[in-house]
Amino acid sequence: MSDYYQTLGVFRDATADDIKRAYRKLAMEYHPDRNSSEDAEAKFKALSEAYQILSDPDKRAHYDRFGSAPAAGGGGFGGFEHIDLSDALNIFMRDFGGMSGFDGIFGGRGGGDMRRGQDVKVTVRLSLNEVVTGAKRSIKLKTMGPCATCAGSGAGKGTKPVPCGSCGGSGEVRRAARSVFGQFVQVGPCSSCRGEGTVIRTPCEVCRGEGRIKSERTVSVDIPKGVSTQNYITLRGQGAAGQRGGPAGDLIVMIEVKGDDQFTRDGDDLWLELPVAFSQAALGATLTVPTPHGDETLEIPSGVQSGSVIKLRGKGMPRLGANAVGNLNVRVRVWTPKSLNDEQRRLFAELAPHEESGPDQDGQSFWTKLKEALGA
Numbered sequence: 001m002s003d004y005y006q007t008l009g010v011f012r013d014a015t016a017d018d019i020k021r022a023y024r025k026l027a028m029e030y031h032p033d034r035n036s037s038e039d040a041e042a043k044f045k046a047l048s049e050a051y052q053i054l055s056d057p058d059k060r061a062h063y064d065r066f067g068s069a070p071a072a073g074g075g076g077f078g079g080f081e082h083i084d085l086s087d088a089l090n091i092f093m094r095d096f097g098g099m100s101g102f103d104g105i106f107g108g109r110g111g112g113d114m115r116r117g118q119d120v121k122v123t124v125r126l127s128l129n130e131v132v133t134g135a136k137r138s139i140k141l142k143t144m145g146p147c148a149t150c151a152g153s154g155a156g157k158g159t160k161p162v163p164c165g166s167c168g169g170s171g172e173v174r175r176a177a178r179s180v181f182g183q184f185v186q187v188g189p190c191s192s193c194r195g196e197g198t199v200i201r202t203p204c205e206v207c208r209g210e211g212r213i214k215s216e217r218t219v220s221v222d223i224p225k226g227v228s229t230q231n232y233i234t235l236r237g238q239g240a241a242g243q244r245g246g247p248a249g250d251l252i253v254m255i256e257v258k259g260d261d262q263f264t265r266d267g268d269d270l271w272l273e274l275p276v277a278f279s280q281a282a283l284g285a286t287l288t289v290p291t292p293h294g295d296e297t298l299e300i301p302s303g304v305q306s307g308s309v310i311k312l313r314g315k316g317m318p319r320l321g322a323n324a325v326g327n328l329n330v331r332v333r334v335w336t337p338k339s340l341n342d343e344q345r346r347l348f349a350e351l352a353p354h355e356e357s358g359p360d361q362d363g364q365s366f367w368t369k370l371k372e373a374l375g376a
């Protein structure tokens with residue numbers, strides 16, 4: 001196994017920030033969306049694996065001590081198992097996917113082929129429950145698709161694109177130009193064939209020589225569990241078809257997680273406000289509470305104070321790209337009735353004198369506490 005520190009090019013005493021910065025820089029260089037060289041994918045996976053271990057204080061401590069990642073079952077990736085590409089992409093998306101959006105990270109690509117089709121952005125809205133389980137969506141796309149009549153070439157029936165006469169098929173023209181420093185040769189795209197090297201004498205009648213037509217198709221996308229708003233998934237080559245057989249653009253699926261009526265999300269953790277009655281707070285109670293993983297039993301201890309938080313471990317949100325789940329924090333709110341019926345009024349009145357005398361666990365009654373608080 002290679003050394004994780006070496007992989008990221010950081011010292012063994014690197015800070016968490018150093019590690020994050022080093023990973024981001026290298027991962028952007030080798031991200032398969034940007035780098036199409038053969039070893040880029042393997043390198044990207046190795047970087048993500050190193051980052052996954054070194055960015056987690058517990059796993060890093062384990063690695064420093066034993067020279068390996070914690071064994072499987074420790075809430076992370078297994079011992080010497082290597083992560084696969086989708087894990088790696090998820091790790092990257094989790095920590096950097098929402099930083100500045102797609103355009104900020106990858107900028108305009110294109111660059112090379114003028115015929116390349118446009119990227120298509122779609123937004124998928126998910127409920128909190130779908131984020132917990134992961135989701136599969138069929139997306140109906142109305143965008144350019146290849147023309148079936150000419151098989152994308154743009155050439156009319158029975159004809160083929162022919163080499164451009166102006167540039168001899170190279171797509172480039174050289175022109176002598178003169179500047180104050182002397183004469184030099186300028187190379188630019190051929191204007192007759194727009195740099196393609198071929199021209200179409202008889203354009204296809206269906207697409208008028210474009211090689212693509214307006215079309216509609218359905219793309220299915222798997223959304224991993226644990227995503228957040230502003231994460232995105234790139235489906236390469238699933239965007240608009242290119243002109244005359246040029247490469248297709250990408251489909252970029254932007255994630256939007258809908259707000260939830262019950263739960264508030266804070267990273268991997270969830271919060272739930274739970275009203276309880278006076279008697280339940282005083283006597284304790286066993287309640288059933290909702291979680292995105294199904295109903296759970298919650299023990300309210302007797303004497304619970306309003307505002308106390310009871311933690312349900314592992315009942316929060318799954319962590320994107322990791323085998324870990326956050327907690328559900330239940331905040332207890334003691335509910336005061338706004339109106340009382342006669343019976344309730346009688347019972348509370350009967351209770352009142354006892355509140356004054358009854359000592360609490362720490363030997364104080366409500367009234368002594370109140371007097372203290374008021375400085376009396």
Ligand SMILES: [Zn+2]
Binds near residue numbers: 205209210211
């Ligand atoms: Zn056509």
Ligand SMILES: [Zn+2]
Binds near residue numbers: 165166171191196
């Ligand atoms: Zn040409």
